[in-house]
Protein backbone atom coordinates (compact mmCIF):
# COMPACT_ATOMS: atom_id res chain seq x y z
CA UNK A 1 0.00 0.00 0.00
CA UNK A 2 2.55 2.55 1.11
CA UNK A 3 4.51 2.08 -2.08
CA UNK A 4 1.72 3.67 -4.01
CA UNK A 5 2.13 6.85 -2.07
CA UNK A 6 4.47 8.45 -4.61
CA UNK A 7 1.81 7.91 -7.27
CA UNK A 8 -0.54 9.79 -5.12
CA UNK A 9 1.85 12.66 -4.72
CA UNK A 10 2.40 12.69 -8.44
CA UNK A 11 -1.29 12.76 -9.09
CA UNK A 12 -1.76 15.42 -6.55
CA UNK A 13 0.63 17.77 -8.21
CA UNK A 14 -0.53 16.92 -11.67
CA UNK A 15 -4.08 17.75 -10.78
CA UNK A 16 -2.97 21.18 -9.65
CA UNK A 17 -3.11 23.64 -12.55
CA UNK A 18 0.29 24.01 -14.24
CA UNK A 19 1.97 22.36 -11.32
CA UNK A 20 1.59 25.33 -9.08
CA UNK A 21 0.32 25.29 -5.57
CA UNK A 22 -0.59 28.86 -4.79
CA UNK A 23 2.81 30.27 -5.61
CA UNK A 24 4.72 27.02 -5.19
CA UNK A 25 6.25 25.50 -8.26
CA UNK A 26 7.80 22.14 -8.93
CA UNK A 27 10.99 22.12 -10.89
CA UNK A 28 11.88 19.00 -12.78
CA UNK A 29 15.55 18.42 -13.40
CA UNK A 30 17.45 19.76 -16.39
CA UNK A 31 14.68 22.13 -17.32
CA UNK A 32 12.19 19.42 -18.38
CA UNK A 33 8.98 21.32 -19.16
CA UNK A 34 6.09 20.35 -16.89
CA UNK A 35 4.05 18.91 -19.72
CA UNK A 36 6.93 16.75 -20.84
CA UNK A 37 7.16 14.69 -17.68
CA UNK A 38 7.02 11.03 -18.60
CA UNK A 39 5.09 8.33 -16.80
CA UNK A 40 7.13 5.55 -15.20
CA UNK A 41 10.29 7.60 -14.93
CA UNK A 42 11.92 8.74 -11.72
CA UNK A 43 12.50 12.46 -11.28
CA UNK A 44 14.34 14.39 -8.66
CA UNK A 45 12.48 17.60 -8.20
CA UNK A 46 12.80 20.74 -6.20
CA UNK A 47 10.06 23.03 -5.10
CA UNK A 48 10.09 26.77 -5.20
CA UNK A 49 7.58 29.08 -3.61
CA UNK A 50 7.20 32.79 -3.44
CA UNK A 51 7.01 32.57 0.30
CA UNK A 52 9.80 30.14 1.05
CA UNK A 53 13.41 29.96 0.13
CA UNK A 54 14.15 27.19 -2.33
CA UNK A 55 14.17 23.89 -0.51
CA UNK A 56 15.36 20.44 -1.29
CA UNK A 57 14.26 17.03 -0.25
CA UNK A 58 14.03 15.62 3.21
CA UNK A 59 12.30 13.30 5.58
CA UNK A 60 8.89 13.43 6.97
CA UNK A 61 8.70 14.37 10.63
CA UNK A 62 5.16 13.66 11.63
CA UNK A 63 3.99 15.34 14.75
CA UNK A 64 0.68 13.58 14.72
CA UNK A 65 0.56 10.78 17.22
CA UNK A 66 -1.40 8.76 14.69
CA UNK A 67 1.60 8.62 12.39
CA UNK A 68 4.55 8.28 14.67
CA UNK A 69 6.22 5.70 12.44
CA UNK A 70 9.15 7.16 10.49
CA UNK A 71 9.41 6.35 6.81
CA UNK A 72 12.19 3.93 6.11
CA UNK A 73 14.27 4.04 2.96
CA UNK A 74 11.96 2.02 0.78
CA UNK A 75 8.69 2.72 2.42
CA UNK A 76 7.14 6.00 1.59
CA UNK A 77 5.30 7.76 4.37
CA UNK A 78 1.55 8.10 4.20
CA UNK A 79 0.50 11.14 2.30
CA UNK A 80 0.23 13.83 4.95
CA UNK A 81 -2.93 15.63 3.86
CA UNK A 82 -5.16 12.82 5.05
CA UNK A 83 -4.00 13.35 8.61
CA UNK A 84 -5.41 16.38 10.36
CA UNK A 85 -3.06 18.70 12.26
CA UNK A 86 -0.04 17.28 10.60
CA UNK A 87 3.26 19.14 10.75
CA UNK A 88 5.94 18.28 8.24
CA UNK A 89 8.72 19.97 6.34
CA UNK A 90 7.61 21.38 3.04
CA UNK A 91 10.21 19.29 1.29
CA UNK A 92 8.38 16.07 2.12
CA UNK A 93 7.05 16.31 -1.40
CA UNK A 94 10.45 16.30 -2.90
CA UNK A 95 11.51 13.38 -0.77
CA UNK A 96 8.66 11.46 -2.23
CA UNK A 97 9.47 12.73 -5.68
CA UNK A 98 12.96 11.41 -5.22
CA UNK A 99 11.66 7.91 -5.46
CA UNK A 100 8.79 8.75 -7.69
CA UNK A 101 7.56 6.43 -10.38
CA UNK A 102 5.23 8.77 -12.15
CA UNK A 103 1.70 7.45 -12.49
CA UNK A 104 -0.81 8.90 -14.82
CA UNK A 105 -3.68 6.62 -13.94
CA UNK A 106 -6.23 8.02 -11.58
CA UNK A 107 -7.14 4.43 -10.67
CA UNK A 108 -3.87 4.22 -8.74
CA UNK A 109 -4.73 7.44 -7.05
CA UNK A 110 -8.15 6.44 -5.88
CA UNK A 111 -7.21 2.91 -4.87
CA UNK A 112 -4.52 4.40 -2.69
CA UNK A 113 -7.04 6.68 -1.08
CA UNK A 114 -9.39 3.78 -0.47
CA UNK A 115 -6.61 1.89 1.26
CA UNK A 116 -5.68 4.87 3.35
CA UNK A 117 -9.19 5.36 4.51
CA UNK A 118 -9.42 1.77 5.65
CA UNK A 119 -6.34 2.02 7.83
CA UNK A 120 -7.13 1.73 11.53
CA UNK A 121 -5.30 4.87 12.62
CA UNK A 122 -7.27 6.95 10.21
CA UNK A 123 -10.66 5.56 11.11
CA UNK A 124 -11.72 9.03 12.21
CA UNK A 125 -10.65 10.60 8.93
CA UNK A 126 -13.29 10.98 6.27
CA UNK A 127 -12.70 10.03 2.63
CA UNK A 128 -10.62 12.46 0.70
CA UNK A 129 -11.75 13.23 -2.83
CA UNK A 130 -9.41 16.12 -3.46
CA UNK A 131 -11.10 19.03 -5.05
CA UNK A 132 -8.59 21.81 -4.52
CA UNK A 133 -5.27 22.42 -2.97
CA UNK A 134 -3.05 25.37 -2.39
CA UNK A 135 -0.28 26.69 -0.24
CA UNK A 136 -0.60 29.81 1.76
CA UNK A 137 2.68 31.34 2.75
CA UNK A 138 3.35 33.07 6.00
CA UNK A 139 6.74 34.07 7.17
CA UNK A 140 8.53 30.76 7.39
CA UNK A 141 5.38 28.67 7.46
CA UNK A 142 2.76 27.67 4.99
CA UNK A 143 -0.38 25.63 4.95
CA UNK A 144 -1.56 23.02 2.57
CA UNK A 145 -5.32 22.83 2.57
CA UNK A 146 -7.31 20.05 1.06
CA UNK A 147 -11.01 20.22 0.71
CA UNK A 148 -12.87 16.98 1.17
CA UNK A 149 -16.60 16.57 0.80
CA UNK A 150 -16.90 16.47 4.57
CA UNK A 151 -14.48 18.96 5.98
CA UNK A 152 -11.26 20.80 5.50
CA UNK A 153 -7.85 19.56 6.50
CA UNK A 154 -4.92 21.77 7.13
CA UNK A 155 -1.30 20.74 7.12
CA UNK A 156 1.40 23.08 8.27
CA UNK A 157 4.61 23.14 6.38
CA UNK A 158 7.95 24.48 7.41
CA UNK A 159 10.89 25.23 5.20
CA UNK A 160 13.88 23.23 6.36
CA UNK A 161 16.47 25.15 4.44
CA UNK A 162 17.09 28.85 4.30
CA UNK A 163 19.22 30.80 1.91
CA UNK A 164 21.22 33.65 3.34
CA UNK A 165 21.72 36.63 1.11
CA UNK A 166 25.36 37.65 1.03
CA UNK A 167 27.32 39.87 -1.34
CA UNK A 168 27.80 38.02 -4.61
CA UNK A 169 31.52 37.66 -3.98
CA UNK A 170 30.82 35.51 -0.92
CA UNK A 171 28.81 32.98 -2.86
CA UNK A 172 25.51 31.28 -2.30
CA UNK A 173 24.86 30.29 1.30
CA UNK A 174 22.37 27.58 2.27
CA UNK A 175 21.63 26.72 5.87
CA UNK A 176 19.97 23.39 6.72
CA UNK A 177 18.08 22.48 9.84
CA UNK A 178 19.79 19.14 9.96
CA UNK A 179 22.93 17.59 8.54
CA UNK A 180 20.83 14.92 6.87
CA UNK A 181 19.07 17.57 4.82
CA UNK A 182 22.39 19.09 3.94
CA UNK A 183 23.58 15.70 2.67
CA UNK A 184 20.57 15.30 0.35
CA UNK A 185 21.05 18.77 -1.07
CA UNK A 186 24.76 18.17 -1.56
CA UNK A 187 24.02 14.92 -3.38
CA UNK A 188 21.60 16.65 -5.72
CA UNK A 189 23.99 19.53 -6.34
CA UNK A 190 26.84 17.13 -7.14
CA UNK A 191 24.73 14.83 -9.30
CA UNK A 192 23.34 17.79 -11.28
CA UNK A 193 26.82 19.13 -11.96
CA UNK A 194 28.11 15.67 -12.85
CA UNK A 195 25.29 15.28 -15.37
CA UNK A 196 25.82 18.76 -16.79
CA UNK A 197 29.55 18.27 -17.36
CA UNK A 198 29.19 14.67 -18.55
CA UNK A 199 26.77 15.87 -21.20
CA UNK A 200 28.78 18.92 -22.18
CA UNK A 201 32.23 17.40 -22.39
CA UNK A 202 31.84 13.69 -21.79
CA UNK A 203 33.72 13.79 -18.47
CA UNK A 204 33.39 15.17 -14.97
CA UNK A 205 36.45 16.06 -12.89
CA UNK A 206 35.70 16.26 -9.19
CA UNK A 207 38.02 16.92 -6.27
CA UNK A 208 37.44 15.53 -2.78
CA UNK A 209 38.76 16.66 0.61
CA UNK A 210 39.17 14.54 3.69
CA UNK A 211 37.31 14.86 6.97
CA UNK A 212 33.57 14.92 7.37
CA UNK A 213 32.93 15.84 3.73
CA UNK A 214 32.97 12.17 2.77
CA UNK A 215 30.22 11.39 5.23
CA UNK A 216 28.22 14.30 3.83
CA UNK A 217 28.42 12.68 0.39
CA UNK A 218 26.65 9.54 1.62
CA UNK A 219 23.33 10.27 -0.12
CA UNK A 220 25.05 10.28 -3.49
CA UNK A 221 25.54 6.53 -3.23
CA UNK A 222 21.86 5.95 -2.50
CA UNK A 223 18.88 5.97 -4.86
CA UNK A 224 17.91 8.01 -6.74
CA UNK A 225 21.27 9.72 -7.13
CA UNK A 226 23.37 6.60 -7.56
CA UNK A 227 21.29 5.63 -10.58
CA UNK A 228 21.02 9.12 -12.03
CA UNK A 229 24.74 9.58 -12.59
CA UNK A 230 26.99 8.11 -15.27
CA UNK A 231 29.90 7.13 -13.02
CA UNK A 232 32.06 6.12 -15.95
CA UNK A 233 32.49 9.82 -16.75
CA UNK A 234 33.84 10.66 -13.30
CA UNK A 235 37.50 11.46 -12.65
CA UNK A 236 38.23 11.78 -8.95
CA UNK A 237 41.10 13.75 -7.36
CA UNK A 238 42.09 14.87 -3.88
CA UNK A 239 42.51 18.48 -2.81
CA UNK A 240 44.79 17.23 -0.04
CA UNK A 241 46.21 14.04 1.37
CA UNK A 242 48.05 13.04 4.48
CA UNK A 243 51.48 11.45 3.97
CA UNK A 244 50.52 7.99 5.20
CA UNK A 245 49.98 4.65 3.49
CA UNK A 246 46.75 4.34 1.56
CA UNK A 247 45.37 1.77 3.97
CA UNK A 248 46.09 3.93 7.03
CA UNK A 249 43.02 5.21 8.90
CA UNK A 250 44.36 8.78 8.45
CA UNK A 251 44.49 8.47 4.68
CA UNK A 252 41.96 10.60 2.82
CA UNK A 253 42.01 8.02 0.03
CA UNK A 254 41.19 5.25 2.52
CA UNK A 255 38.28 7.23 3.91
CA UNK A 256 36.91 8.10 0.48
CA UNK A 257 37.39 4.54 -0.77
CA UNK A 258 35.58 2.94 2.16
CA UNK A 259 32.65 5.31 2.37
CA UNK A 260 32.21 6.47 -1.20
CA UNK A 261 34.32 5.09 -4.04
CA UNK A 262 33.84 1.42 -3.19
CA UNK A 263 30.08 1.97 -3.50
CA UNK A 264 30.03 3.39 -7.02
CA UNK A 265 30.84 1.78 -10.36
CA UNK A 266 33.68 4.14 -11.21
CA UNK A 267 36.50 2.79 -13.40
CA UNK A 268 39.53 2.35 -11.13
CA UNK A 269 41.73 4.16 -13.68
CA UNK A 270 39.65 7.30 -13.11
CA UNK A 271 40.61 7.52 -9.44
CA UNK A 272 43.80 9.57 -9.08
CA UNK A 273 45.19 8.94 -5.61
CA UNK A 274 48.33 10.65 -4.38
CA UNK A 275 51.34 8.29 -4.44
CA UNK A 276 51.81 6.96 -0.91
CA UNK A 277 55.19 5.38 -1.66
CA UNK A 278 56.87 8.79 -1.87
CA UNK A 279 57.95 11.34 0.71
CA UNK A 280 56.01 14.60 0.94
CA UNK A 281 57.86 16.78 -1.64
CA UNK A 282 58.19 13.95 -4.13
CA UNK A 283 54.52 13.01 -3.74
CA UNK A 284 53.46 16.63 -4.35
CA UNK A 285 55.65 16.87 -7.47
CA UNK A 286 54.42 13.50 -8.68
CA UNK A 287 50.79 14.56 -8.30
CA UNK A 288 51.46 17.83 -10.11
CA UNK A 289 53.08 15.90 -12.96
CA UNK A 290 50.09 13.58 -13.10
CA UNK A 291 47.73 16.58 -13.33
CA UNK A 292 49.84 18.09 -16.10
CA UNK A 293 49.53 14.89 -18.15
CA UNK A 294 45.80 14.92 -17.66
CA UNK A 295 45.60 18.55 -18.76
CA UNK A 296 47.58 17.64 -21.88
CA UNK A 297 45.30 14.74 -22.63
CA UNK A 298 42.32 17.08 -22.08
CA UNK A 299 40.85 15.12 -19.21
CA UNK A 300 41.32 18.19 -16.99
CA UNK A 301 40.51 21.66 -18.36
CA UNK A 302 43.00 24.48 -18.07
CA UNK A 303 42.40 28.12 -17.37
CA UNK A 304 43.28 30.12 -20.48
CA UNK A 305 44.05 33.12 -18.31
CA UNK A 306 46.18 31.66 -15.51
CA UNK A 307 47.25 28.31 -16.95
CA UNK A 308 46.16 26.53 -13.75
CA UNK A 309 44.12 23.33 -14.02
CA UNK A 310 40.38 23.81 -13.85
CA UNK A 311 38.46 21.03 -12.09
CA UNK A 312 34.74 20.97 -12.75
CA UNK A 313 33.85 20.76 -9.06
CA UNK A 314 35.90 21.03 -5.88
CA UNK A 315 34.26 19.78 -2.70
CA UNK A 316 35.88 21.43 0.30
CA UNK A 317 35.51 20.97 4.02
CA UNK A 318 36.63 23.66 6.43
CA UNK A 319 38.38 23.25 9.77
CA UNK A 320 37.33 25.15 12.91
CA UNK A 321 40.33 27.47 12.35
CA UNK A 322 39.16 28.33 8.83
CA UNK A 323 41.63 26.10 6.98
CA UNK A 324 40.72 24.49 3.70
CA UNK A 325 42.58 21.64 2.00
CA UNK A 326 45.88 21.63 3.95
CA UNK A 327 46.24 25.40 3.78
CA UNK A 328 46.27 26.70 7.34
CA UNK A 329 45.85 30.22 8.72
CA UNK A 330 49.05 32.31 8.79
CA UNK A 331 51.03 29.57 7.07
CA UNK A 332 53.23 30.75 4.15
CA UNK A 333 51.73 28.05 1.90
CA UNK A 334 48.55 30.07 1.53
CA UNK A 335 50.59 32.48 -0.59
CA UNK A 336 52.01 29.84 -2.92
CA UNK A 337 51.02 31.05 -6.36
CA UNK A 338 53.23 29.14 -8.78
CA UNK A 339 52.96 25.47 -7.88
CA UNK A 340 49.85 23.44 -8.51
CA UNK A 341 50.50 21.00 -5.67
CA UNK A 342 52.58 21.64 -2.59
CA UNK A 343 53.41 19.98 0.72
CA UNK A 344 53.39 20.97 4.36
CA UNK A 345 55.50 19.33 7.07
CA UNK A 346 54.28 21.24 10.09
CA UNK A 347 50.53 20.89 9.79
CA UNK A 348 48.68 22.19 12.87
CA UNK A 349 46.14 19.43 12.25
CA UNK A 350 47.72 15.98 12.52
CA UNK A 351 49.34 14.28 10.78
CA UNK A 352 52.17 16.78 10.35
CA UNK A 353 52.98 15.95 6.72
CA UNK A 354 50.46 16.57 3.98
CA UNK A 355 50.11 17.28 0.28
CA UNK A 356 47.77 20.02 -0.86
CA UNK A 357 46.46 21.84 -3.92
CA UNK A 358 47.43 25.50 -3.85
CA UNK A 359 44.88 28.31 -3.77
CA UNK A 360 45.27 29.31 -7.44
CA UNK A 361 44.28 25.76 -8.43
CA UNK A 362 41.30 25.80 -6.09
CA UNK A 363 40.26 29.22 -7.34
CA UNK A 364 40.42 28.19 -11.00
CA UNK A 365 37.43 25.90 -10.50
CA UNK A 366 34.06 26.98 -11.90
CA UNK A 367 32.21 25.33 -9.01
CA UNK A 368 33.28 25.03 -5.39
CA UNK A 369 31.14 23.61 -2.60
CA UNK A 370 32.09 24.46 0.96
CA UNK A 371 30.51 21.88 3.21
CA UNK A 372 30.60 22.91 6.84
CA UNK A 373 28.76 21.43 9.80
CA UNK A 374 29.05 21.80 13.55
CA UNK A 375 29.21 24.54 16.17
CA UNK A 376 33.02 24.44 16.32
CA UNK A 377 33.06 26.06 12.87
CA UNK A 378 30.66 28.92 13.67
CA UNK A 379 33.37 31.53 14.34
CA UNK A 380 35.18 30.89 11.08
CA UNK A 381 31.90 30.81 9.16
CA UNK A 382 31.07 34.16 10.71
CA UNK A 383 34.51 35.55 9.78
CA UNK A 384 34.02 34.39 6.21
CA UNK A 385 30.38 35.32 5.69
CA UNK A 386 29.56 37.82 8.41
CA UNK A 387 29.27 41.52 7.75
CA UNK A 388 32.42 42.87 9.40
CA UNK A 389 35.77 43.26 7.66
CA UNK A 390 38.43 40.99 9.09
CA UNK A 391 42.06 41.87 9.47
CA UNK A 392 43.57 38.40 9.23
CA UNK A 393 42.33 36.57 6.16
CA UNK A 394 41.54 32.95 6.90
CA UNK A 395 42.32 30.48 4.09
CA UNK A 396 38.60 29.93 3.60
CA UNK A 397 38.25 33.65 2.88
CA UNK A 398 40.85 33.31 0.16
CA UNK A 399 38.63 30.85 -1.69
CA UNK A 400 37.37 33.32 -4.19
CA UNK A 401 37.09 31.78 -7.62
CA UNK A 402 35.83 33.32 -10.85
CA UNK A 403 33.21 30.60 -10.63
CA UNK A 404 30.51 29.93 -8.06
CA UNK A 405 31.00 29.07 -4.40
CA UNK A 406 28.07 27.35 -2.73
CA UNK A 407 28.08 26.97 1.05
CA UNK A 408 26.29 24.03 2.60
CA UNK A 409 25.96 24.86 6.30
CA UNK A 410 24.06 23.21 9.09
CA UNK A 411 22.38 25.51 11.56
CA UNK A 412 25.10 25.04 14.20
CA UNK A 413 27.81 26.18 11.79
CA UNK A 414 25.62 29.13 10.79
CA UNK A 415 24.66 30.03 14.36
CA UNK A 416 26.75 33.19 14.46
CA UNK A 417 25.59 34.62 11.16
Ligand SMILES: O=C(O)[C@H](O)[C@@H](O)[C@H](O)[C@H](O)COP(=O)(O)O
Pocket residue numbers: 209210211212213240241242252316317318319320323324325326349
Ligand atom coordinates in the same frame (compact mmCIF):
# COMPACT_ATOMS: atom_id res chain seq x y z
O1 LIG B 1 42.53 16.16 5.12
C1 LIG B 1 42.00 17.03 5.73
O2 LIG B 1 42.15 17.20 6.94
C2 LIG B 1 41.11 17.93 4.98
O3 LIG B 1 40.96 17.82 3.67
C3 LIG B 1 40.72 19.19 5.62
O4 LIG B 1 40.87 20.36 4.87
C4 LIG B 1 39.28 19.01 6.08
O5 LIG B 1 38.43 19.11 4.97
C5 LIG B 1 38.94 20.01 7.12
O6 LIG B 1 39.84 19.90 8.17
C6 LIG B 1 37.55 19.80 7.65
O7 LIG B 1 37.50 18.56 8.23
P1 LIG B 1 36.19 18.14 9.06
O8 LIG B 1 35.06 18.35 8.14
O9 LIG B 1 36.41 16.72 9.43
O10 LIG B 1 36.14 19.07 10.23
